Amino acid sequence: MSTNNIVEELKKNIAHFQKETEKEEAGKVVEVGDGIARISGLSKCQAGEMLEFSGDVFGLALNLEEETVGCVLLGDYEHIKEGDTVKRTNKILSVPVGEELIGRVVNSLGMAIDGGKDIKTTKFYPIEKIAPGVMTREPVTQPVQTGIKAIDAMIPIGRGQRELIIGDRQTGKTAVAIDTIINQKGKDMICVYVAIGQKESKIARIVAKLKETGAMDYTIVVVAGASSPAALSYIAPYSGVAMAEYFMDQGKDVLCVYDDLSKQAWAYREISLLLRRPPGREAYPGDVFYLHSRLLERACRRNKESGGGSITALPIIETQASDVTAYIPTNVISITDGQIFLETDLFYRGIRPALNVGISVSRVGGAAQIKPMKKVAGKLKLAMAQFREMEAFAQFASDLDPETKKQIERGQRITELLKQPQYQPVSVENQVVSIFATNNGYFDNVAVKDISTAEKKLNDFMNKSKRSLLDKIAAGEWDEKIEKELKSACEEFNK
Amino acid sequence: MRKKSNLQFAKALYEVTKDLPKSHLPEAIKQFVLILQKNNKLKKIDYIIEEFEAYAKKQDRAKIIEIETARKLDQTALNKIKKIFGEKSEITELVNKELLGGARITVNDMIYDASLKTQLKSLRQQLIS
Numbered sequence: 323m324s325t326n327n328i329v330e331e332l333k334k335n336i337a338h339f340q341k342e343t344e345k346e347e348a349g350k351v352v353e354v355g356d357g358i359a360r361i362s363g364l365s366k367c368q369a370g371e372m373l374e375f376s377g378d379v380f381g382l383a384l385n386l387e388e389e390t391v392g393c394v395l396l397g398d399y400e401h402i403k404e405g406d407t408v409k410r411t412n413k414i415l416s417v418p419v420g421e422e423l424i425g426r427v428v429n430s431l432g433m434a435i436d437g438g439k440d441i442k443t444t445k446f447y448p449i450e451k452i453a454p455g456v457m458t459r460e461p462v463t464q465p466v467q468t469g470i471k472a473i474d475a476m477i478p479i480g481r482g483q484r485e486l487i488i489g490d491r492q493t494g495k496t497a498v499a500i501d502t503i504i505n506q507k508g509k510d511m512i513c514v515y516v517a518i519g520q521k522e523s524k525i526a527r528i529v530a531k532l533k534e535t536g537a538m539d540y541t542i543v544v545v546a547g548a549s550s551p552a553a554l555s556y557i558a559p560y561s562g563v564a565m566a567e568y569f570m571d572q573g574k575d576v577l578c579v580y581d582d583l584s585k586q587a588w589a590y591r592e593i594s595l596l597l598r599r600p601p602g603r604e605a606y607p608g609d610v611f612y613l614h615s616r617l618l619e620r621a622c623r624r625n626k627e628s629g630g631g632s633i634t635a636l637p638i639i640e641t642q643a644s645d646v647t648a649y650i651p652t653n654v655i656s657i658t659d660g661q662i663f664l665e666t667d668l669f670y671r672g673i674r675p676a677l678n679v680g681i682s683v684s685r686v687g688g689a690a691q692i693k694p695m696k697k698v699a700g701k702l703k704l705a706m707a708q709f710r711e712m713e714a715f716a717q718f719a720s721d722l723d724p725e726t727k728k729q730i731e732r733g734q735r736i737t738e739l740l741k742q743p744q745y746q747p748v749s750v751e752n753q754v755v756s757i758f759a760t761n762n763g764y765f766d767n768v769a770v771k772d773i774s775t776a777e778k779k780l781n782d783f784m785n786k787s788k789r790s791l792l793d794k795i796a797a798g799e800w801d802e803k804i805e806k807e808l809k810s811a812c813e814e815f816n817k
Numbered sequence: 818m819r820k821k822s823n824l825q826f827a828k829a830l831y832e833v834t835k836d837l838p839k840s841h842l843p844e845a846i847k848q849f850v851l852i853l854q855k856n857n858k859l860k861k862i863d864y865i866i867e868e869f870e871a872y873a874k875k876q877d878r879a880k881i882i883e884i885e886t887a888r889k890l891d892q893t894a895l896n897k898i899k900k901i902f903g904e905k906s907e908i909t910e911l912v913n914k915e916l917l918g919g920a921r922i923t924v925n926d927m928i929y930d931a932s933l934k935t936q937l938k939s940l941r942q943q944l945i946s
Contacts, residue, residue, distance in 0.1 A: 335944055344930040344939075348923070363926045389824055409928075 351375075351406045352390060354399060357551045358596045361391045361408050370450055374409045377401055381408070382415050382553065385597050392597045394553035396431065414450070417561045418443040419568035424512065427529055427543040430558040432565070435545060436529075447568055449560040453619035458628035465690040466577060466634050469505030469747020470498065472677045472740040475699040475757055476706070477662055480690030481575050482623025482632035486654055488639045488646065489664030493676050495638045497744050498662065499579040500528060502636065504535045505747035506577060512569045513541040513577045516562035518555050519585030522547045531745065555589035563620050563633065570624065570631035578621065582638035583614060587650045604649045611653050618657050660684035673741060679706055692798040695750060698757045702736060705761070709733020735765055738773040751796040752781045755808065764812045783815050823861055826853065827868035831876065880906040883923040887916045887933070898922065 349363030359381060361373070373381040373393055379402065385392030395402070417432035420443040427436035434441050462480030479485045487495045503513045515532075517525050525545055532538045542565055546558035559580045566576040580586070587610055594607035602608050614637075621635035637658065639651050644665065646655065655661055660683045669676035691699065708729050715722060716730050739760050742748070748756075756777050759765055768776045784792055788811050794804055830849055837845055853859050874881060882902055884890065889912055899908065902924055913921075918933035 332944070336940065342936075342939075344928075344935055346928045346930065347926050348928050349926060365926065389822065 347410045349391065349408045349410075351402060351404055351408060354402050354404065355596055357399060357553055358392065358394050358593065359399070359402065359408075361393065362389060364391050364408065364410060367391050367410060368414065370414050370448075372411045372413050372415050374411050375399075375402055376406050380411075382557070384593070385599075394556070394593050394597075395551070396553050396557075397551075414448045415557070416446040416448045417564050419445050419447045419565050423542045423565055424540060425538045425542075427525075427545060429550070430544065430546045430554040430561045432561060445568065447564040449557055449564045450616075451564065451567065451620065453616065454622050454624055454628070458624050459622050460625040462623050462686045462690050464575075464632075465687070465692060465750075466502070466511070467505055467509065467750050468498070468502040469749070470501055470675060471742055471748055471753050471756070472675060472679060473498070473662065474691075474750060474753055475695065475702055475740075476679050477660065477677075477682045477684040478687035478691045478695070478699075479634065479636075479684060480623075480687045481634050482621065483660070483684070483686055483690075484618045484621045484635040484637065484658040485684060485687070486637050486639060486658040486661040487664070488641060488651060488655070488661050489676070490641055490644055490666050493664035493666055493669050494674060494744075495640070495664055496524075496528070496581055498664070498675055499581060499636055499638060500531065501745065501747055503532065503541060503577065503579065504537045504745060506540065507536060511540065511575050511577050512566070513537070513579070514544065514562045514566045515541060515579045515581065516544045516546075516559050517581050518546050518558050518583070519548050519589065520545075520581065522549065535745065552589040552592040555586055556593055559583070559586055559617050563617060563635075566633050567620065570633050571629060573630040575632045575634070577634045577636065580617075580635065580637045582640050583617075583654060584640045584650050587613065606649060610650070611657075614650075614654055615657050618654075659686045673737065674744075675742065677740075679740075680710060692750065692796075694754045694795045694798065694800040694804075697800055698754055698761060701761045702757055705729070705732050705736055709736070731766070731770075732760075732763075734770050735760055735768075735773055738770050739765075739777060741774065748781075749796070751792040752784070754795050755780065755784050755792070755812075758808055759812050762809065762812065764816055767816075780812075780815055784811065821856065821858075823858075823864045823868045824872065826858065826865050827872050830865075830869055831873055874907065879903070880924050882906045882908045883911060884908060885911045885913045885916060885921040885923075885932075887914055887918050888912065890920075 347364060347366060349361040351359055352362045353360040364373070367373070367383050367386060369383060369386055371383045373383055375381060375395070379395060379397040379399065381393035381395045383391050383393045418441060422441050422443050423432070426434055426438065426441060428441065429435050432441065462482045464481040466479045466481055468474055468479060473479065487498055489495050499515070503515060506513055515528070517528070525547060529538070529543055532541055532543070544558055544562040544565070546555040562580070563578055566578050569576045587606060590610065590613055591606050595601060595605065599607045618635055618637060621633045623632040624630055637654060639654050641648065641651055646652070663678040663682045664676045665678045666676070668678060688696070709732065712726055712730050713733065715726065722730070739756060759780060765773060765776055791804070791807055791811065833845055833849070834842065853862065858865070880902055884898060890910060895908070899906065916932040916934050917937070919931045919936070921932045922929045
């Protein structure tokens with residue numbers, strides 16, 4: 323295009339330009355404090371509306387009062403002073419959504435913070451949306467394979483479920499979530515990892531790991547780091563789920579990890595106290611239950627008539643000194659469809675993931691398990707329950723009757739089998755084979771400490787010479803014939 | 818009891834002084850100041866006066882109009898604007914060279930922006946998008 327053409331084009335554009343009088347409603351700042359502002363005027367302001375301050379800073383209107391509007395500031399607020407003009411934008415806070423976000427690291431407002439080029443999307447979704455209603459939902463039927471043996475076998479998660487991961491600090495909560503994301507490769511899932519109040523170094527490490535394993539190709543990372551204002555930590559999970567909802571509307575399955583919601587509750591408490599809302603138990607405001615319930619209700623499995631698609635939520639809660647009876651943990655436990663308990667004791671005993679299988683449950687995931695897994699996991703659960711009862715007698719092994727002794731040994735082998743190093747998800751068919759072999763005593767001759775080596779050898783053998791059988795299991799087929807084939811394969815391996 | 822807001826004091830003062838004959842005014846003001854002192858509100862007096870002005874104008878249905886222009890307006894243009902927004906309004910004029918041309922008129926909480934600067938800005942937006 324020559325210069326003349328450009329000039330012509332510009333002239334044409336300018337000629338078409340309609341001059342209009344802009345009509346805006348404006349108010350005045352009467353008070354600014356740590357991340358909040360009070361504004362007089364703005365009598366027609368909506369709840370949750372974006373307000374424009376000077377210097378391209380935006381605020382979110384939260385408190386609509388008789389004379390003033392209380393809002394949180396989403397950005398630098400040092401330059402805002404009393405008497406500044408504040409304009410309404412007539413827009414409810416929304417975030418950009420779309421395919422362009424996949425593989426990116428963004429902040430709570432959907433702006434790129436990974437150093438890449440700006441994200442330009444055509445679609446925006448409001449961060450607050452009412453969850454899908456009863457008529458548009460259907461029960462959970464498809465599994466989310468986490469690749470973690472203990473979870474897939476005993477606490478299965480289905481697409482559209484909300485499964486809480488709870489435990490003290492340093493018990494491997496994030497590890498479970500990240501392993502799950504890594505294992506979604508090629509499973510037609512889009513993952514959204516929302517990091518709330520995390521150390522930036524930890525986030526950098528996670529993003530690097532996701533890139534290394536190729537998981538960033540289907541993952542969006544939403545970050546509100548420890549140094550970002552409370553307002554951004556507060557809206558981060560809602561932004562994340564809004565991005566997820568776009569993909570659900572395309573009929574896709576999405577996995578949403580909120581790491582972690584206790585920090586979001588802290589941020590919300592901070593904002594509420596600054597806005598002078600009355601504090602309640604543990605100084606949280608009265609609507610802290612609604613804060614989490616409205617977020618987690620947006621996880622759902624939608625039926626075909628409503629377009630299909632699902633959002634699976636994996637919220638994470640950090641407890642203080644294993645106290646699950648604190649306010650936020652009890653709230654979130656009651657909202658979710660089950661919980662995965664991680665314990666410090668187990669972690670230091672070398673049982674990793676440090677899963678307490680006794681009190682971890684999944685209320686709806688059982689229906690989503692594939693048939694072979696359901697068959698072998700039933701026995702596994704029974705054996706584990708018996709083992710827990712007998713465990714205390716393990717040290718008197720010599721005085722026990724053979725039946726009890728056998729149960730204890732089986733239990734020890736299963737415990738050993740369920741140990742799994744980080745970042746090494748196992749495919750579901752291999753899980754079935756290993757559990758089947760342990761249940762049926764094919765590992766009884768192996769010393770407890772050598773179980774993992776034996777398991778690896780078995781899987782290598784199966785992958786190499788029995789691929790067709792594994793494919794059948796992965797497809798969810800299970801009958802006496804397959805069981806027989808599996809038995810003979812195990813015997814063949816044991817020779 | 819909850820603290821009384823500035824607006825409540827302003828409202829009270831307005832209600833009291835509204836129909837009062839002029840001779841009683843000094844006494845009323847004196848009492849009002851004493852009440853303020855009792856409530857520890859004397860240091861907020863500036864804000865109360867501001868609220869009072871705003872409230873009184875609202876009650877009289879007068880509008881506060883602020884006209885910002887790039888150059889000083891002549892009388893005919895001013896009268897035109899007055900006619901549009903009502904005669905009772907209180908008008909302040911400001912000269913702001915940054916607007917380049919046109920005018921920006923603030924009526925109570927609404928801003929009507931017809932300045933050249935804003936239009937150039939939106940033209941720019943349109944051209945780059």
